[in-house]
Amino acid sequence: MTSEGARAFEERLTQLQETVQRLEAEHLTLEEAIAAYERTVELANECSQMLDEAELRITTIDAQSRSLREESSVYRFSSASAAALLLGEDEDDLADLLDDE
Amino acid sequence: MRVLSVPEITGYIRELVEYDPILSDVWVRGEVSNFSHSAAGHMYFCLTDDGVQVNCVLFRGNQRGLLAVPRNGDAVLAHGRISIYEARGQYQLMVDNVAPEGIGILQLQLEETKRRLEAEGLFAEERKRPLPVMPSVIGVVTSSQGAVWHDIQTVIARRFPLVELILAPAAVQGPTAAEELVTGIEALQELGRCDVIIVGRGGGSAEDLAAFSDERVARAIFACTVPVVSAVGHETDICIADLVADVRAATPSAAAEMCVPNGTDLLATAGHLVTLARTSAVDAFRDHRAELDNVRHRIDRHHPRARIANARLDLDRLTSTTRSTVDNMLSDHRKTVATLTDRSRLLDPRDVLRRGYAIVTASDGSTPRRIVSASDARTEAALTLTFSDGSVQTRTTTDQE
Numbered sequence: 102m103t104s105e106g107a108r109a110f111e112e113r114l115t116q117l118q119e120t121v122q123r124l125e126a127e128h129l130t131l132e133e134a135i136a137a138y139e140r141t142v143e144l145a146n147e148c149s150q151m152l153d154e155a156e157l158r159i160t161t162i163d164a165q166s167r168s169l170r171e172e173s174s175v176y177r178f179s180s181a182s183a184a185a186l187l188l189g190e191d192e193d194d195l196a197d198l199l200d201d202e
Numbered sequence: 203m204r205v206l207s208v209p210e211i212t213g214y215i216r217e218l219v220e221y222d223p224i225l226s227d228v229w230v231r232g233e234v235s236n237f238s239h240s241a242a243g244h245m246y247f248c249l250t251d252d253g254v255q256v257n258c259v260l261f262r263g264n265q266r267g268l269l270a271v272p273r274n275g276d277a278v279l280a281h282g283r284i285s286i287y288e289a290r291g292q293y294q295l296m297v298d299n300v301a302p303e304g305i306g307i308l309q310l311q312l313e314e315t316k317r318r319l320e321a322e323g324l325f326a327e328e329r330k331r332p333l334p335v336m337p338s339v340i341g342v343v344t345s346s347q348g349a350v351w352h353d354i355q356t357v358i359a360r361r362f363p364l365v366e367l368i369l370a371p372a373a374v375q376g377p378t379a380a381e382e383l384v385t386g387i388e389a390l391q392e393l394g395r396c397d398v399i400i401v402g403r404g405g406g407s408a409e410d411l412a413a414f415s416d417e418r419v420a421r422a423i424f425a426c427t428v429p430v431v432s433a434v435g436h437e438t439d440i441c442i443a444d445l446v447a448d449v450r451a452a453t454p455s456a457a458a459e460m461c462v463p464n465g466t467d468l469l470a471t472a473g474h475l476v477t478l479a480r481t482s483a484v485d486a487f488r489d490h491r492a493e494l495d496n497v498r499h500r501i502d503r504h505h506p507r508a509r510i511a512n513a514r515l516d517l518d519r520l521t522s523t524t525r526s527t528v529d530n531m532l533s534d535h536r537k538t539v540a541t542l543t544d545r546s547r548l549l550d551p552r553d554v555l556r557r558g559y560a561i562v563t564a565s566d567g568s569t570p571r572r573i574v575s576a577s578d579a580r581t582e583a584a585l586t587l588t589f590s591d592g593s594v595q596t597r598t599t600t601d602q603e
Contacts, residue, residue, distance in 0.1 A: 106364035107338040114468060121475045124482035134486035141479035145472040152465045155363040157355065161346070162370050164382065164389040169368075 110151050117144040209288070216286040219293065225284040229310065230256060230295055231303060232280070234272045247272055249280060249295070257294040258282075267317050269301035277303040281314060308408060315417050316442055324424045325445045331429040333449055333461060337397035339366045340461050341390035341428075343383055344402050346371035350433075350454040354400065357458035362465045368396060374403035379413035384422040391426055398461050399426060401443060402433025402454045414441040423447055433457035555590035562587055565595075 123129070124137045159172045206214070219225050232249030239245055243262035248255045258280055260272070270278055282297040299317060301310060319325065340358070344350045346369060358365060370386035373379045383401065390396050401423065403414070413419060414434050423430045423446045432447035433454040444450040451457035502508070547553065555561070562579065563570040565586045573579050585596045 107336050107362070110364050110468075111336045114472065117472055117475050121479045121482070124479050124486075129486055131486060131490045134483045138476075138479045138483035141476045145469075145476045148472050149469050151364060152362075152469065157359040157363040158366040159355065160366060160368045162368055162389050162393060164370050164372065164385040167389055167392065169393075 106151065106155060110148060113144045113148050113151075117141055117148070120144070212286065212288045212291060216288065219284050219286055222284075227281075227283060229279045229281050229301075232256065232278070234274055234276045234278055237272060237274045245272065245297075247274075249278075257292065258297050259294055260297040260300070264298040267320065268299060269305065269313055272300050279303055279305065279310070281310075308412070312415050312442070315415065315420075316445070319417065319420055319442065319446070324420060331448045333429050333431065334397045336362075336463055337365055337461060339368060339395045339397055341368050341370060341393075341396035341399040342402075343370045343372050343386035343390065343399065344433075344454070345374050348404065350374075350402055350404050350435075353453075353455045354458040357455050358462055361459065362462035362468075364465075365462060366395075368393070375406065375410045375413060380416035380419050383413055383416075383419045387419075387422045387426055387430070391428065396428055398429050398431065400431045400433050400451075400454070400457045400461065401447070402431075402451075402457055403435070404454070405435040411441050414443040417442070419443055420446045431457045431460060552590055555588070560587045560589050 120137050120141050124134060124141075129137060161170045161172060162168070163170070230249055232251045232255075235248045235250050235255070237245070237247040243265075245258075245260035245265065247258050247260075249258055260280075270276070272278055272280070279301045280295060280297045281299040281301070282295045284293055285296050286293050299314065301313065305313075323329065342351065342354055344354075351369060355367060358367060368390060370390050372382035372386040374383070387399060387401060390399055401414075401419075403411075405411075411434060414432070420442045423432070423443060429448040430446075431449045431451055432441075432443045433451045433456065434441055434444060435453045440450075449457075449460060451460055551561070562573040563586045564573050564578075564582045565584065566582065570586065573582065573585060579585060579598065582598060585598060587594050587596060
């Protein structure tokens with residue numbers, strides 16, 4: 102995981118918010134609405150995966166020589182991702198609904 | 203031997219006094235007397251000790267943040283510089299702080315520095331910067347040994363491990379501590395990658411924490427281009443670093459928590475957003491279906507099927523009208539026939555015979571001849587009387603006229 106991890110995570114979260122806003126505010130075609138919804142599921146899953154797979158990156162800077170030394174991290178994100186269950190359920194729901202038609 | 207004018211000698215003394223390092227920054231111990239408050243708000247009093255006294259002036263502008271307010275009879279320490287009042291040939295202490303006499307020297311220095319830095323605006327509320335919501339890189343200035351660094355790593359790893367932590371190791375107590383803290387802050391700042399910097403240590407005695415009240419550290423924090431969180435684990439005493447920092451955390455763990463969002467919460471938010479998206483998508487789906495139903499309904503109304511059905515209704519109506527017309531005609535005719543039949547029955551001769559009449563015929567020839575008058579009957583020897591149920595032969599005997 103690069104130090105861009107937080108940035109990438111934030112970008113996905115922002116995209117997620119924007120997608121939901123677009124879904125709520127605009128009159129989308131059915132295809133667009135479904136695509137937008139699927140995009141939110143994808144983004145949320147990516148966020149969840151990023152956190153689950155993240156390893157805290159630790160670097161030490163020598164204040165005198167200004168040299169950096171990276172250290173191996175033993176820390177892993179320990180909380181189970183709360184979103185995963187919720188997402189799976191939602192997906193099935195919508196699929197059922199679409200099948201009905 | 204010199205000869206000096208009064209202004210010359212006074213000016214000379216003034217220079218001596220005002221350039222003297224002790225006289226320009228000194229604490230004077232004594233008992234307050236002759237205290238007065240001028241109309242302009244300045245305070246005038248004397249400090250006396252063993253029959254000796256020093257005149258003191260405490261201008262209104264210096265009266266904020268005093269450690270003690272002077273009152274007659276109080277034993278105090280007054281801080282300030284000695285100045286010469288040339289017009290009167292007097293010297294006086296220009297006071298900028300007053301402290302109760304029992305205060306320790308360390309605390310005196312601390313309070314003095316605090317007061318000075320506050321006056322410079324280092325603690326100003328409007329200067330405090332908000333912490334980044336989701337930092338990528340967090341700098342930490344603390345000891346590489348011990349619980350603080352470990353706690354910070356643990357908290358960040360638990361909450362939001364997508365950040366990078368950069369440690370600038372520094373002694374957090376002892377003679378080099380202040381300098382090392384300053385170097386650490388500067389090194390992280392020069393690196394240019396940190397979004398926020400935590401400066402901290404665990405708790406300790408006032409002496410242990412001294413570096414965090416050092417003026418150099420305070421100025422380094424103030425000069426730092428990214429927000430700084432102070433994290434000195436102590437209960438009551440607030441060190442100067444806490445006052446300068448953009449945010450003060452009670453412990454290093456608390457500082458780490460403030461610096462990163464909670465990943466689990468963020469995922470819950472993401473999940474909630476997905477639920478909202480799903481609701482919107484389902485709504486869109488329903489809208490489209492309702493629209494479709496509406497269109498379908500309109501199409502149905504104009505479908506040829508509907509016209510055919512209408513035509514069929516028309517046809518049915520016409521058919522039944524026709525049928526009833528014909529039926530009526532038929533029944534009229536039937537009635538007419540029945541009437542005629544009845545009437546024709548009245549003309550049937552057998553009906554007359556059944557009422558007691560008979561037909562009289564002469565049967566002497568080969569063909570029966572109707573006899574319709576008595577004169578004709580007198581000429582006949584035999585007559586046939588025909589009744590409704592048969593005939594009888596008769597013989598004419600007498601003529602009864």
